[in-house]
Amino acid sequence: MVDLTQYLPILLFLAVALGLSALFVFLPMGVARLTGAHKPDAEKLSEYECGFPAFEEPRDRFDVRFYLIAILFIVFDLEAAFLFPWAVSLDLTGWTGWATMMTFLAELVIGLAYAWKMGALDWE
Template sequence: MYFTLLIVVILTAIALVSIALGIARAISPSSYNIQKGESYECGIPTRGNSWMQFKVGYYLFAILFLMFDIETVFLFPWAVVVEDLGINGLFSIIFFLIILVFGLAYAWKKGALEWK
């Protein structure tokens, strides 16, 4: 019973995605121009090679920002229902915050927060 329902759902999903992609390809304009393949940066034409390496520090800062940004997203719903959760909810959020503090301490120890 459930297996056939799963097969029907998967086949329906594949069919709908295929139909949507086919319609998009059929009605989309298709013209090629050399300028479409060029790199574009703020209206200024690029000079030289547009592929360049960035310092890994930029990525570390971005990942740390996302980590603590998501932390606040998880804290808001908890703050709304803190009275209903009781002591178990308090311990779970303390455990969550301890993990995040350990992650911040590890990043600090590794020098990920230093801008060089």
């Protein structure tokens, strides 16, 4: 027979986490309904992020170029994230670290030139 009492702390932790998350979600909604703060009208339900109504249906597909720009942004953002620790540890890595980073940057520049030549950065 398997002793399942060793899993009791995990089950208790999950129950407390579920209870607290439900409390943090549903308690403010309940308080808002009880105190009268929940009074939706046309002004409250209007667009607030961009300031004007949407052009299209929100479930429409994005253009592929949007994803290309997003991927390029992530690549160069990660490049910047790699540059800071490299710059801090350059005295430890020496010329080998410098040459490796220059090779990495050269590959990224070649990739950027290729994307630019193929028109991935053009937006209509």
